[in-house]
Amino acid sequence: MTACYTPNPATKMMIQEKTRVNTSLCWSCSACDSECPVFIGSSCLRPQKVLRMASLGLLEELVGLPEIWYCLACKRCTQSCPNDCEPETIVGFLLKEAVRTHLYSDETLARYHEFYGRFQRVRWKAAEMCLKGEDIEPLVESNWQAWLENPVGIQNGDVSLSELSHTKEFIGEAERSATASCFNCSECTNSCPICFERNVFDPQRIFRMVNLGIEEEILRSPSIWLCISCQTCTNVCSQLVSGHVLIRGLQEMAAREGIVAPEFSDRWKKTQRLLYPLFTREIDAIFGFDEKGRIL
Template identity: 40%
Template sequence: MTRPRPGEPLAAAVQAGYEHCLSCHACRSVCPVQAGTGQLTPLKLLRLAALGVVEPLLHASELWYCLQCNRCASACPVSVAPSNMIRLLRQECTCQEGWSSSVNEALSGLRSSLQRARWHMADAVLRGDDAEGMALEWARWANQPLPERAGVVALGEEQDGAAWGLSACMTCGACTTVCPITHDRAVFDPVRVFRLVNLGQEDAVLRSPSLWLCLGCGRCSESCTQQVPGHRVIRVLQQQSMARGHAPPDMSARLEAIDRLLLPAYLEAVRAALGR
């Protein structure tokens, strides 16, 4: 494997549009990792990349804290996309001499574990349990299999029914490929959400904890060749779930608070995987 060339961080920053950055810190104000832990400042990484500071940047644990939710890019008034830069720099990291494939596997496993834990927290909120207290037990819920229980639908399971809505969706799976939280398809898979709705299983989707894992990054919509606005469809489904009484009216706010409880332990696990 070859080491990154000195200009590559700058190239990643250019692709992110750093030259338009106003240093307004809008990205910081919406970053869920920063809100939950205070340990990720997108603007800092953007500036380091723009300055071509290679070694400190490519060895920064913060690159791997990012959830790729794309909120930084959505909030930026001049369309700078720190999340895209972070994604490109991660690719550069994996080309470094001495980078181990086992580290990639460990980090991928942790991202999967985080979404599994979030699934259990969403399930607890829907059932009226003490999800906030459960969130303090990261290790337990990160490794807990999804339950086989009546009324709980793992969206990796296909159902039968009459097709309706989302008629343009070809179930090609492009959305699944780019989704930053699809690791275990039974936990979350956007194309399965759309397929279930098309098969007349909307009510099953509205009752599922998986519906609430979506980060709203919009990558599914950007990748869809049929122009299905996937992230907006999921947002409407979430609104319907609350309107029909399947989820509490403050569901989104509660899950954001729970994420803030989960993230410190997740970041600690990331540092351990990186050996830092």
């Protein structure tokens, strides 16, 4: 039976004040759900539900929801909301509340953060297989633990800068995003929600490679497919480098140049749908959630 909740207007106001989000503006259009990669991949996280519960002031219930821990901070829900409701801001607030109120032990949170970072290794290795045209489906589950545990080993090779020749299009992508203005302050790296290991994904490293003209390596790298387009790197850059635009441009260029196969895009989308159920399952195991979301 579905639980019956009692709205709490005072708590609703408190959430609104702390997050500066007007939750009353949500008109349940579901645009956020249809853009959320975790919802698309696993049906396990609905930003609309979080917003509606916040609008009812159900703080205690929200903080105990398993799904807030699945959030990738990609901000696609916020970017797609026609009413500026910012579900991602609400989820971020709830995560901080769960930590502040010691809902889970430090050990559980440490295990969660370790797993969350290592999940990008899995995405990198899955992207690498997709780029090679390998059928990922039977491999995801069987390789899951090995991919999590083993660091990504990038063959950097010896790139001789004097021998590099980059195309006009590559220069065009760099110019469009003002990448040459980068002065390596690392602000983007420090703010990127998926940057945990430089070998796996690091926006500053990508921008540096572009500025050095290391074209082929970056266009062939699985890393460029990991970006979740949250735009945080762009928003924090004092040099006005549009990092998310550059990475999207590199993806499009790799497709245009035939560096990735035409079917890569569909294969990569399918792969996400295989990865996110395993991602949420692992988080459930760390926190001890059962299938109904209660703590075991």
